[in-house]
Amino acid sequence: DAGVIQSPRHEVTEMGQEVTLRCKPISGHNSLFWYRQTMMRGLELLIYFNNNVPIDDSGMPEDRFSAKMPNASFSTLKIQPSEPRDSAVYFCASSFLAAPSGNTIYFGEGSWLTVV
Amino acid sequence: TQLLEQSPQFLSIQEGENLTVYCNSSSVFSSLQWYRQEPGEGPVLLVTVVTGGEVKKLKRLTFQFGDARKDSSLHITAAQPGDTGLYLCAGGRVNAGNMLTFGGGTRLMVKP
Numbered sequence: 387d388a389g390v391i392q393s394p395r396h397e398v399t400e401m402g403q404e405v406t407l408r409c410k411p412i413s414g415h416n417s418l419f420w421y422r423q424t425m426m427r428g429l430e431l432l433i434y435f436n437n438n439v440p441i442d443d444s445g446m447p448e449d450r451f452s453a454k455m456p457n458a459s460f461s462t463l464k465i466q467p468s469e470p471r472d473s474a475v476y477f478c479a480s481s482f483l484a485a486p487s488g489n490t491i492y493f494g495e496g497s498w499l500t501v502v
Numbered sequence: 503t504q505l506l507e508q509s510p511q512f513l514s515i516q517e518g519e520n521l522t523v524y525c526n527s528s529s530v531f532s533s534l535q536w537y538r539q540e541p542g543e544g545p546v547l548l549v550t551v552v553t554g555g556e557v558k559k560l561k562r563l564t565f566q567f568g569d570a571r572k573d574s575s576l577h578i579t580a581a582q583p584g585d586t587g588l589y590l591c592a593g594g595r596v597n598a599g600n601m602l603t604f605g606g607g608t609r610l611m612v613k614p
Contacts, residue, residue: 390544417600429545429590429604436599477544481600488533488552489600493544 388412390494392478398500404466407497410459411480419491420453420463421477429477435461436483468501475499505529506593506605514611518580523608525574525591533594534567534574535602540587581612 391410399405411418420432433443438455446453450469455461465472479493509524525534533552537545549558551567551574558565562585564577574591588609592602 419600428606431601431604434599434601441599442601479544483600488535488550488594490535490547490550491600491602493546495542495544 390478390480390492392476392494392497394497395495396498396500398502399468401469401501402467403501404464405468405472405499405501407463407476407478407499409461409463409478409494411461411478412492413459415480415482415492416458417481417483417489417491418455418461419477419479419481420461421479421493423475423477423496424473432463432476465499468499470501473500505603506591508589508591508605508608510608511606512609512611514613515581517582517612517614519612521578521581521610523576523578523589523610525576525605527572527593529593530571531593531603532571532596534571535592535594536565536574536576537590537592538587539590539607545588545590578610581610583612583614586610586612 393408416437418435423429432445433453434441435455453463475496475498477493477496479491481489481491506527535550536548539545549565554569554571556567562579566575588607590607591605
């Protein structure tokens with residue numbers, strides 16, 4: 387079975403450039419998450435969609451970050467303009483909301499972003 | 503500020519030793535999950551506990567949810583090099599959908 391698919395796996399870009407990260411969730415899942423992971427701050431939730439609708443975006447660092455989910459099988463996380471402090475691993479994850487709590491979340495392999 | 507505090511942050515042990523990793527919070531969670539993350543990959547779910555006092559075993563791994571559902575522990579018996587990785591606990595709350603609060607992680611290295 388295909389898991390959560392993210393692209394690109396690695397990206398190196400110059401400060402000021404636009405970065406777009408892509409995610410294809412597991413088919414049938416109705417929840418999608420974007421996380422950012424760094425050594426200093428650990429795993430942080432950026433935004434959470436349920437049924438393609440953003441439910442909580444309080445973790446989005448600032449206006450330079452935006453996320454969309456135009457349909458159930460695709461989401462993007464965009465950073466414009468990018469800054470060196472955005473360098474991190476960005477994970478997309480998906481889940482099916484079947485129970486009030488304790489549902490399994492499946493993570494992609496991550497997009498490793500380096501902004502120089 | 504981490505709502506879920508994990509300890510220790512780093513642990514380096516020899517193959518065959520036992521270890522315990524702790525996940526503590528002042529908040530009550532309706533569920534507690536443990537994930538393991540290997541280098542270059544995303545976290546993978548190991549177990550979910552939902553009942554206060556619940557104990558689950560997964561081969562050499564034993565997971566416990568505190569009676570008050572504020573803390574959890576992961577005990578590994580006879581650690582092996584394959585257990586090396588980042589262990590993350592994550593708490594869920596009812597009516598929060600699938601949103602989880604992750605701890606800072608415990609980075610475990612098991613040396614042969």
